[in-house]
Structures are given as structure tokens and as C-alpha cells.
């Protein structure tokens with residue numbers, strides 16, 4: 632299970648969303664059989680999208696985050712909703728690159744030069760779409776830039792995935808600090824100072840998990856929050872608001888894949904029917920296979936004609 636702790640500082644200057652997503656990213660790794668750098672890239676996008684989803688106002692709101700670049704990963708897509716349900720995929724899960732100059736998995740190199748698009752479906756007639764050029768392809772700074780440029784919002788985003796020797800996900804998590812409209816200048820200065828000295832988020836999670844043996848997930852998140860914000864001046868300390876679930880969930884169904892099959896068009900569908908007599912569709916998020924028989928395909932053709 633994955634969880635996110637949310638809080639607000641006592642002066643009303645900022646909100647914080649802090650999550651441990653190790654299980655969610657490990658699930659994605661198993662489904663997509665990703666290499667370490669692909670695990671890190673996909674895991675950061677899933678975690679970022681998951682946190683952004685939890686920031687949405689209504690339970691039916693959802694969003695899609697799409698990273699596209701000229702690197703080997705090609706593209707990474709994640710969708711998330713306000714209920715903390717997240718799914719995603721990486722176009723090339725087998726991308727393999729040497730470690731970067733600071734000895735870390737080279738996510739920026741795997742993505743390359745490109746852009747990130749965020750689509751927010753808030754139940755209005757048209758979704759809200761914003762695209763910006765990537766800052767460095769390392770995901771966190773790209774999403775920070777997205778908020779700044781597309782939504783005129785100041786945020787600080789940290790995302791991290793640590794891959795174990797056996798290639799499984801050892802630790803994964805992220806944090807979004809969202810400045811509120813009436814933020815005090817001093818709060819911003821204090822946060823900047825605090826963030827510049829902060830160890831990587833995966834190190835903090837590792838520490839909190841190791842020290843929190845026997846504690847609940849909520850308890851571990853509370854100590855993690857305290858470790859990060861506990862040294863700030865009293866008025867900028869964080870008060871816990873609530874805990875939200877944040878988990879991998881694919882909501883695909885035969886109906887949904889059938890609708891996708893219909894979009895390939897009458898001519899191609901006719902061809903599949905004549906040549907194969909059936910069609911197999913794989914969900915790109917969870918890799919589940921759906922088989923559509925002759926009768927189903929004939930029905931679809933009828934529907935298109937009608």
C-alpha cells in the first residue's frame with residue numbers, strides 16, 4: 632500500500648504533499664519489466680502524477696502527464712486521479728544508459744530534449760492542456776517549471792526512486808510543496824534554505840523506514856514530515872491535514888479496449904476480421920490481454936456502419 636500525508640504550515644503560507652510510493656513503482660516495474668533507468672524515470676513520473684492527482688479538488692477529477700523526448704525512453708505517460716489511483720507506461724522499458732556524471736541513473740539522458748504536457752480533466756466541456764519545454768528531463772524540475780509557467784504557481788517538487796541490486800524498487804517517493812497565494816516572504820526564504828540542505832528524498836525515506844520498524848505507514852510518514860519541516864521556525868511548522876491512499880490501479884476493461892479497437896477504422900477492422908477472424912488487444916498500462924472474437928468484431932463493424 633502507498634500513502635500520502637498532506638499538511639499546511641501554521642502561517643498558511645504553503646501546503647505539502649509527501650508520499651512513499653515504493654509499492655506502486657515496484658508494481659509498475661514488474662508489469663513493464665523495466666531496466667533500472669526506466670524504473671527510475673517511470674517511477675518519478677508515476678509519483679509526480681500521483682501527487683498532482685491528489686491536489687485536484689473533486690473526486691472525479693483526473694490528469695495525464697506525458698513526457699516526450701528525443702532520448703531512448705521516447706515517451707512516458709501516467710494518469711492519476713483525485714482518489715490516488717495511478718497507472719502509466721514507458722514507451723521503451725528497455726532503455727539502458729551508463730550512470731550520469733554524478734553516478735546516478737541517467738533519467739535526463741533517457742528522456743532527452745523534449746516537452747511535458749499535462750492534461751487536466753476537471754469535468755468541464757474541454758480539458759485543460761498545458762505544454763512546456765523540458766528543463767532537464769529529470770522530471771521533478773520539469774514539473775516545477777510546468778506549474779510555474781502553465782499555472783503561475785510556485786511549487787518545489789522532489790521525486791526519487793532507488794533501485795536495489797536485484798533490480799527491484801528499494802525506495803520511492805516524492806514531495807510537492809505548494810506555495811499559497813498569501814505566502815509570507817519569510818516562509819519562502821526559510822523553505823529555500825531548508826531545501827538547499829536537504830538530502831535526496833530517497834535517503835530520507837530510507838532513514839524513516841529503517842527507524843520506523845514496527846510503525847504504521849502513517850507513523851513513518853509523520854516522522855518523515857517532521858524530519859523535513861521540524862527545524863523551521865514555529866510559525867512555518869506543518870500541521871498534518873490528512874492521509875490519502877496512493878496506489879497503482881489499472882481500470883481497463885473489455886468495453887474500454889473494444890472502444891479503442893473501434894477507433895482503428897472500418898477498413899482495418901474488416902481486414903483483421905477477414906485475415907485473422909479475431910483480434911487481441913493489450914492494455915498498454917497493465918499489459919492485460921483482451922481477446923475479441925469474430926462475433927464481437929462483426930458487431931463493431933455493424934456499429935461503425937450504423
Ligand SMILES: [Zn+2]
Pocket residue numbers: 881882883914915916917918919
Ligand atoms: Zn489495464
